[in-house]
Amino acid sequence: QSVLTQPPSVSAAPGQKVTISCSGSSSNIGKNSVSWYQQLPGTVPKLLIYENNKRPSGIADRFSGSKSDTSATLGITGLQTGDEADYYCGTWDSTMSVWVFGGGTKLTVL
Amino acid sequence: EVQLLESGGGLAQPGGSLRLSCAASGFTSGSCAMSWVRQAPGRGLEWVSGIGTAGNAYYADSVKGRFTVSRDISRNTLSLEMNSLRAEDTAIYYCAKLHLYSATYYDAWGQGALVTVSS
Numbered sequence: 259q260s261v262l263t264q265p266p267s268v269s270a271a272p273g274q275k276v277t278i279s280c281s282g283s284s285s286n287i288g289k290n291s292v293s294w295y296q297q298l299p300g301t302v303p304k305l306l307i308y309e310n311n312k313r314p315s316g317i318a319d320r321f322s323g324s325k326s327d328t329s330a331t332l333g334i335t336g337l338q339t340g341d342e343a344d345y346y347c348g349t350w351d352s353t354m355s356v357w358v359f360g361g362g363t364k365l366t367v368l
Numbered sequence: 369e370v371q372l373l374e375s376g377g378g379l380a381q382p383g384g385s386l387r388l389s390c391a392a393s394g395f396t397s398g399s400c401a402m403s404w405v406r407q408a409p410g411r412g413l414e415w416v417s418g419i420g421t422a423g424n425a426y427y428a429d430s431v432k433g434r435f436t437v438s439r440d441i442s443r444n445t446l447s448l449e450m451n452s453l454r455a456e457d458t459a460i461y462y463c464a465k466l467h468l469y470s471a472t473y474y475d476a477w478g479q480g481a482l483v484t485v486s487s
């Protein structure tokens with residue numbers, strides 16, 4: 259059972275928009291910034307969003323992030339088949355002094 | 369270019385030990401907080417352990433008392449000593465680097481080292 263809760267899967271058609279939620283608590287998301295990671299099949303996780311809503315260089319502006327209270331959301335617009343991957347949210351938990359990840363969400367582009 | 373290269377994975381018996389190493393290049397590993405993150409077959413990411421720039425170490429409850437993280441600044445390497453291994457420790461172990469200044473996100477990951485615990 260992960261400390262951060264994500265839906266196990268989401269799906270949408272090419273060109274559509276999808277959102278992935280990440281729910282935590284006052285000791286993690288409520289206190290610290292959230293980052294998101296994309297893991298394409300058979301590859302290493304890659305940073306997608308950092309500090310709640312910032313994109314690293316090279317990440318398309320189709321990807322966006324937001325945070326409110328103890329929850330965060332990843333948004334992906336203009337879905338492409340190449341976006342099919344597992345997506346993870348993560349942050350530091352200040353009470354437990356551990357880094358926590360969400361359980362991951364598998365995105366399927368139908 | 370920042371690179372992280374894990375080594376030391378392999379097969380261990382239950383109750384046995386293994387030592388993982390992560391060679392860093394393109395930056396001074398001692399100036400960044402570093403972590404080990406694992407992924408069991410078909411499962412999600414699980415944070416295992418981390419070490420701060422001051423040498424302070426942190427562990428997930430699942431490995432506390434069995435795993436020890438350390439760093440060798442002179443060799444620019446991060447290590448994870450794993451003892452009393454269990455079948456549930458079977459996973460790919462990634463070395464990951466936290467951002468130099470904010471330390472609030474992982475901006476580089478190694479390719480991973482496979483650890484299999486089985487008799």
